[in-house]
Amino acid sequence: MDGPRGPRPRRILSRGNIMLYGTLIVVAIYYLLPLWVMVMTSLKGMPEIRMGNIFAPPVEITFEPWVKAWAEACTGLNCDGLSRGFWNSVRILVPSVALSIAVASVSGYALSMWRFRGSETFFAILLIGAFIPYQVMLYPIVILLREIGLYGSLWGLVIVHTIFGMPINTLLFRNWFAAIPEELFKAARVDGAGFWGIFLRVLVPMSLPIFTVSAIIQVTGIWNDFLFGVVYTTPANYPMTVQLNNIVNSVQGVKEYNVNMAATLLTGLVPLIVYFASGKLFVRGIAAGAVKG
Amino acid sequence: MTETAAIPPLAAASSPSVSIRGLRLAFGAVTVLQDLDLDIAEGEFLVLLGSSGCGKSTLLNCIAGLLEPTDGQIFIKGRNVTWLEPSERGIGMVFQSYALYPQMTVRGNLSFGLRNARVPREEIDRRVARAAEILQIGPLLDRKPGQLSGGQRQRVAIGRALVRDVDVFLFDEPLSNLDAKLRTDLRVELKRLHQSLGNTMIYVTHDQVEAMTLADRIAIMKGGRIMQLGTPDEIYNRPANRYVADFIGSPSMNFLEGQWEGGAFRGKDILLPIPARTGGTARPAILGIRPEHVMTGPLAETAPLRTEVIVDIVEPMGADTLVWGELGGKPFRIRMDGQARVRPGDRLPIGLDPARASLFDARTEERL
Numbered sequence: 203m204d205g206p207r208g209p210r211p212r213r214i215l216s217r218g219n220i221m222l223y224g225t226l227i228v229v230a231i232y233y234l235l236p237l238w239v240m241v242m243t244s245l246k247g248m249p250e251i252r253m254g255n256i257f258a259p260p261v262e263i264t265f266e267p268w269v270k271a272w273a274e275a276c277t278g279l280n281c282d283g284l285s286r287g288f289w290n291s292v293r294i295l296v297p298s299v300a301l302s303i304a305v306a307s308v309s310g311y312a313l314s315m316w317r318f319r320g321s322e323t324f325f326a327i328l329l330i331g332a333f334i335p336y337q338v339m340l341y342p343i344v345i346l347l348r349e350i351g352l353y354g355s356l357w358g359l360v361i362v363h364t365i366f367g368m369p370i371n372t373l374l375f376r377n378w379f380a381a382i383p384e385e386l387f388k389a390a391r392v393d394g395a396g397f398w399g400i401f402l403r404v405l406v407p408m409s410l411p412i413f414t415v416s417a418i419i420q421v422t423g424i425w426n427d428f429l430f431g432v433v434y435t436t437p438a439n440y441p442m443t444v445q446l447n448n449i450v451n452s453v454q455g456v457k458e459y460n461v462n463m464a465a466t467l468l469t470g471l472v473p474l475i476v477y478f479a480s481g482k483l484f485v486r487g488i489a490a491g492a493v494k495g
Numbered sequence: 496m497t498e499t500a501a502i503p504p505l506a507a508a509s510s511p512s513v514s515i516r517g518l519r520l521a522f523g524a525v526t527v528l529q530d531l532d533l534d535i536a537e538g539e540f541l542v543l544l545g546s547s548g549c550g551k552s553t554l555l556n557c558i559a560g561l562l563e564p565t566d567g568q569i570f571i572k573g574r575n576v577t578w579l580e581p582s583e584r585g586i587g588m589v590f591q592s593y594a595l596y597p598q599m600t601v602r603g604n605l606s607f608g609l610r611n612a613r614v615p616r617e618e619i620d621r622r623v624a625r626a627a628e629i630l631q632i633g634p635l636l637d638r639k640p641g642q643l644s645g646g647q648r649q650r651v652a653i654g655r656a657l658v659r660d661v662d663v664f665l666f667d668e669p670l671s672n673l674d675a676k677l678r679t680d681l682r683v684e685l686k687r688l689h690q691s692l693g694n695t696m697i698y699v700t701h702d703q704v705e706a707m708t709l710a711d712r713i714a715i716m717k718g719g720r721i722m723q724l725g726t727p728d729e730i731y732n733r734p735a736n737r738y739v740a741d742f743i744g745s746p747s748m749n750f751l752e753g754q755w756e757g758g759a760f761r762g763k764d765i766l767l768p769i770p771a772r773t774g775g776t777a778r779p780a781i782l783g784i785r786p787e788h789v790m791t792g793p794l795a796e797t798a799p800l801r802t803e804v805i806v807d808i809v810e811p812m813g814a815d816t817l818v819w820g821e822l823g824g825k826p827f828r829i830r831m832d833g834q835a836r837v838r839p840g841d842r843l844p845i846g847l848d849p850a851r852a853s854l855f856d857a858r859t860e861e862r863l
Contacts, residue, residue, distance in 0.1 A: 385594035385667075388561050393608035393655065394582030403607075407598035 267460035277448035287445025302367035310375025332369035518567035587656020755780035763823035779857035798846020
């Protein structure tokens with residue numbers, strides 16, 4: 203056969219492509235610019251910052267602001283930087299994430315596989331919880347925690363995070379488990395597995411994606427939390443976000459923009475890493491867990 | 496203890512394997528199973544057959560203990576299991592979707608039930624090896640279900656019941672997810688398995704070919720009731736009512752409306768002497784004749800009743816030919832030999848034999 207051969211020629215610079223990539227590039231710049239400014243500023247010394255060109259890369263790169271932000275920056279109370287807040291946040295994060303995922307996964311499992319009389323109503327009430335503004339519950343919870351003697355302690359905050367993580371995470375797990383064929387559940391019962399046996403040995407091993415999604419939601423949510431941290435703990439236990447605020451907003455001496463930028467970047471690092479590391483699993487889990495009812 | 500309570504006798508069956516007494520299941524106002532009584536003999540292969548929604552799977556789930564009956568009792572090997580967990584009943588179950596545990600290997604799938612029952616390690620290995628040999632899945636033991644074909648998966652699912660040394664095997668449409676060729680193969684294998692193991696098996700299906708080929712007895716269900724319980728031969732040749740007659744057989748039975756009186760059925764263009772078991776007075780009746788029991792050719796000459804059918808459509812199918820015609824103004828199907836030469840418009844002489852016909856009361860639709 204005569205005539206042109208080979209793969210079908212593609213026009214790279216078609217009108218559609220120019221529009222598409224043009225828009226994408228503009229949007230990317232819009233979102234990346236602040237990050238650029240922050241990173242650059244955090245690497246400059248104060249004299250260079252005072253020269254005023256915030257977009258210019260540093261003439262002389264210095265990591266001094268990062269070290270200071272981490273270990274030396276002063277809040278109103280002490281001068282050991284963000285490190286204290288970082289470790290507080292870790293101590294809050296680990297038990298909160300573990301506990302909230304444990305509670306939500308078991309609740310979702312029970313609500314989808316072991317339907318009981320009124321389980322749908324129970325689930326509806328739980329979901330309503332997701333739509334009530336936090337502010338409404340702020341003070342009642344203070345009283346509640348005070349009465350059970352946990353107010354101001356780290357465990358009080360862990361409990362608060364667990365409770366507030368319940369609606370969305372239970373919904374995620376319930377929908378995930380509801381999509382698993384009922385016959386699998388029946389087969390496990392015939393094989394003599396009980397409530398926990400089915401959950402731990404059959405369902406959990408096949409549910410990695412939804413556990414990942416739930417973990418990401420909880421890790422980023424709890425790490426970024428400011429309100430609960432400042433309300434339910436004492437200064438000794440303040441999480442990193444509160445510490446960051448105290449450093450940036452402390453009003454003594456000059457405003458050290460480079461230190462503030464470094465501190466902010468340090469605080470945002472954890473959620474950033476979590477998203478980068480788990481991107482594909484996250485999308486898969488969201489797609490699987492969210493659609494089916 | 497309730498466990499030793501005697502089973503109320505139903506039939507003359509000697510020590511039934513599974514007995515069901517007055518079983519009723521209702522979800523709110525909807526009654527799914529209605530006062531079922533059933534005895535299944537030791538080693539029997541019983542098929543529950545019916546169209547979807549007839550309650551056959553529900554009944555199986557009740558026997559398995561996966562559904563709690565509203566009323567009634569279930570005995571397995573003389574033991575009242577009505578309130579026992581599925582795993583305590585001595586049953587194994589095979590599902591339509593295989594329901595293998597996706598994260599476990601074949602070996603893990605087979606041994607899961609035994610591990611739950613805390614059976615010693617050596618005993619587990621021994622039983623898994625035996626099941627793998629019977630089902631010829633030895634080479635697959637270390638694979639995951641995702642790496643198996645449909646037929647292999649279903650074998651593993653059967654093996655999962657096999658290793659537990661259960662008294663009763665329950666099958667919930669186990670072949671419905673397989674393609675036609677594989678289904679036929681596995682059907683034969685299931686029959687062989689039943690013959691060599693000798694376990695009681697209860698098998699749910701909507702496929703009448705599976706039912707006829709596998710069953711010792713078939714229970715045809717409709718609306719939560721058993722319409723007829725009998726051997727495949729009884730079900731096919733002496734259907735207890737019009738529903739069963741219509742349900743079994745493909746293409747289905749021809750029904751002619753008319754009157755039964757004085758030992759003969761009188762319909763439009765037809766007068767056929769046929770005895771009714773019940774005798775009694777004249778009444779409106781329905782005569783049922785299977786397409787394959789209509790006599791044609793030279794045989795038709797010898798039949799007690801001879802008449803003619805106007806041929807409408809001819810469907811040659813190789814082994815036999817289906818003829819769609821008209822008799823007494825109603826559609827009438829005839830299954831003829833594959834070599835039969837019939838053409839639309841022909842007037843085909845046929846013969847009917849009362850010995851191979853069924854007579855039903857037009858009102859109750861029960862066999863007369």
